Amino acid sequence: MSGDYMISYEAEMIKDGRSVYIIIPFNAKEVFNKPKGTIYVKGTINNIPYRNKLISKGNNVQILIINKKLQDLLGYCGTIMKVELMITEDNIISDVLDTQDFIENCKLDVISAISTRKSIRKYTEQTITDKELNTILNAGFCAPSAKNKRPWNFIVVKNKDQLMELSKININGKMLQNANCCIIVCGDKILQGTKELLIADCSASTQNMLLASHGLGIGAVWCGVIQNSDWRKQIVKQFKLPESIIPISVISLGYPKEIRKSESRFDLSKIHNEIW
Numbered sequence: 001m002s003g004d005y006m007i008s009y010e011a012e013m014i015k016d017g018r019s020v021y022i023i024i025p026f027n028a029k030e031v032f033n034k035p036k037g038t039i040y041v042k043g044t045i046n047n048i049p050y051r052n053k054l055i056s057k058g059n060n061v062q063i064l065i066i067n068k069k070l071q072d073l074l075g076y077c078g079t080i081m082k083v084e085l086m087i088t089e090d091n092i093i094s095d096v097l098d099t100q101d102f103i104e105n106c107k108l109d110v111i112s113a114i115s116t117r118k119s120i121r122k123y124t125e126q127t128i129t130d131k132e133l134n135t136i137l138n139a140g141f142c143a144p145s146a147k148n149k150r151p152w153n154f155i156v157v158k159n160k161d162q163l164m165e166l167s168k169i170n171i172n173g174k175m176l177q178n179a180n181c182c183i184i185v186c187g188d189k190i191l192q193g194t195k196e197l198l199i200a201d202c203s204a205s206t207q208n209m210l211l212a213s214h215g216l217g218i219g220a221v222w223c224g225v226i227q228n229s230d231w232r233k234q235i236v237k238q239f240k241l242p243e244s245i246i247p248i249s250v251i252s253l254g255y256p257k258e259i260r261k262s263e264s265r266f267d268l269s270k271i272h273n274e275i276w
C-alpha cells in the first residue's frame with residue numbers, strides 16, 4: 001500500500017507500565033509491505049498529528065504508543081474510545097535508512113573527523129540535499145542521553161527570510177545570513193526535567209551533527225543560545241516554541257567557502273594522572 005490509510009474504530013487505550021498504546025487494527029506489515037524491520041508512521045488520531053514507530057507485539061499485532069502530550073490532547077480516559085486514525089508510512093525515516101551509501105563512501109574515519117573538524121562560517125551557494133540533511137539529523141538522534149531520554153527536537157530552517165531574521169540580533173550568529181540552512185536544537189523539559197542533563201544531552205546531539213556534517217564535507221558552526229538572552233526570546237517567538245521546549249543550540253550549515261586547518265590542541269598540562 002502507498003499513501004494514506006484511514007480507519008475509524010473503537011480503540012482500547014491500553015496502559016502497560018508507563019506506556020499507553022492502541023492496537024493497530026490491521027496487519028501493518030502486510031499493509032505497508034514491510035515484512036521485516038521497523039515501520040515508521042505518521043498521520044493523525046482524531047485530527048491530532050502524531051509521528052512514531054509501530055512496536056510489534058508478536059502474531060502480526062502492531063501497536064502505536066500514545067505519548068503523554070497526545071494523551072492530553074486526545075483527552076485520554078483509560079478506556080475504549082472512538083478513534084479516527086489516519087496512518088501513512090513515514091518516508092523521511094526511510095530516506096535516513098537509505099543513507100548507507102554515505103556511510104560506505106565516507107573517507108573520514110572517526111578519529112580524523114574529530115581532529116580535523118573546524119567551525120565553518122562562510123558558505124557557498126551549493127544546496128544541502130534532504131538526504132544529506134537527514135544523515136546529519138540521524139547523527140543527532142544517535143547521541144547518548146541521560147537515562148536514554150533523548151529529549152531533543154530539531155527545527156530545520158531553510159527559508160532565507162527566516163535565516164536572515166534569525167541572524168539579525170545576534171552578533172555571533174551573523175553567518176546564518178549566508179547559511180544554506182540551520183538546525184535549531186531544542187530540549188524538552190518534560191522528557192528531561194534536570195536542566196543540566198537536558199543541556200548535556202542536546203549538546204552531545206549537537207556535536208554529533210557537527211561531526212556528521214564534517215564527514216559529508218559540509219561546513220557547520222555551533223551557535224550557543226544563552227538562556228536569558230534576547231536571542232533566545234526571539235527564537236521562542238519566531239519558531240513558536242511551546243512552553244516546555246527550550247532552544248539550546250543553533251547549527252549553521254552550508255558548503256564551505258573557507259578552508260580552516262586544524263591545529264594540535266593536545267595539552268599535557270591539562271591531563272592529571274590518577275589525582276589532580
Ligand SMILES: Cc1cc2nc3c(=O)[nH]c(=O)nc-3n(C[C@H](O)[C@H](O)[C@H](O)COP(=O)(O)O)c2cc1C
Pocket residue numbers: 117118119120121172173221222223224225
Ligand atoms: C557552546 C558553544 C557555543 C558557541 N557559540 C558560537 C557562536 O555563537 N558563534 C560562533 O561563531 N561560534 C560559536 N561557537 C563555536 C566556537 O567559537 C568554536 O568552536 C571555537 O572557536 C573553536 O573553533 P573550532 O570549532 O573551529 O575548533 C560555539 C561553540 C560552542 C561549543
